Amino acid sequence: MSSPSRRLLATSLILALAGTGLLACSDDQQKDDSSRLTVWSLEDVADRVNATKAIIADYTAKTGVKVDLVTVNEDQFPSLIASSAAAGDLPDVVGSLPLAGVRTLAGNELLHPDANAAIVDKLGRDTFSPRALELTAEDGKQLAVPSDGWGQLLIYRKDLFAAAGLPTPDTYEKIAAAAAKLNTGGVAGITAATAPGDVFTQQTFEHLALANNCQLTDDSGAVKLDSPECVEAFRFYGELMRDHSVKGAQDVDTTRATYFAGKAAMLIWSPFILDELAGLRNDAKPTCPQCQRDPAFLAKNSGFVTAIKGPNGTEPAQYGEISSWAVLDGAADPAKSFVEYMLSDGYPRWFGMSPEGRFPVRKGTGDDKEKFLTAWNTSQAGVDTKQPLAQVYGEDVLATLRRSPDTFQRWGLTQGQGKLVGAILGELPVPKALADVIAGKSDPAGAARRAKKDVEAIKAGVN
8 A cells, every 4th residue: 555644744744845945946958858758756666666667668669758767765755856956957757746745846946837737738628627637736827737636535334324224424413423323332433543643643634624614724824723613623523533433542554453353333544445445455454253254345335435524514525635747847848748648548557556546537538538437447456366446346436436536625735835734744733632632631622722823833934
């Protein structure tokens, strides 16, 4: 699994480096070698590297352009991009770039928005998810070319819900009622991240906070974590974890293990869990009693909620991450054709490397509006065992997941606060305040005020 929490940690380090001034603009002169590209990819898992090389080999055979692929570990990317920028030796293209990373590179004038906009226009702006384009643009500039994404999920035991006569848990009220009713007999009502030093806790809380229209800042950049919407989000999350969940600090591994053991009725996790839930990975198999006879028991008996609505929410919302291709400033001419290839001929193989966490945000072509969504539907998921997700979860579930990028939201990005977003990921003031609510050391309003104060202090440091 490519951990979403590691991706966010890497992004926070990029932004920390940006705050020190280590990122510098590249040479404005275009590179001389128009038949060779340097492409960095943040996908460094061996099987995905090999898959990327195969796609690139086909691009080279078609165009004659040679590509030097540099696979960069997510944790090393911040220092490498900083040193490359300082030396005026940036790559032509970066792939698998997260949203906050796009904003940081844009803030340091390392991107080539005109080139990225030209790619989107040539491929067809109407073939992309409108939300993905919005999240990768700012002030009318297309900062990067969105490729694929994943959104946080609430996973629930359909069999337990049906037996208890409970509806789909897609609102605060329904989630709370189900957690209370099903928190019996050695089964927790819900399990979700609570570890105060874990980015995964930030992701999970932000997912539920967005559902209640709790925003990090307003459009002017003022921190709004003490708003009534945010106080309610702190209350809701705190009561769920304190009264109807597993005791002790919970993280990526423990929450998954609890649900896999059949000891939780609900779980909040990323879609990277889908292949594991289906028993397609030997290193993370479900262990529930029924799973001994049928490794796919949990997959068959789990439902998936993407967007959630709180009592103050204006519409259902979902925390989401978009991965982009970005042409950088000073890139050689073929950079645009390379990204175009990765989002057309090479696209099904790119998102097919790990379809459980790569929902295509370019849905199709001008001639076939659903081409890439259809291709994703049949992509082989898993590691030790390969199987199309459609065979495991059925068309209804996959249709819901395919639509999810259109409901993605994120704190701060559309308000122009990309640097602040990355900085708070480094210090995690919100999970720390949340931990006090869960432990009963602070009331929701007090925790919200503390989070606001801490974020304001961080904001003062990055401005």
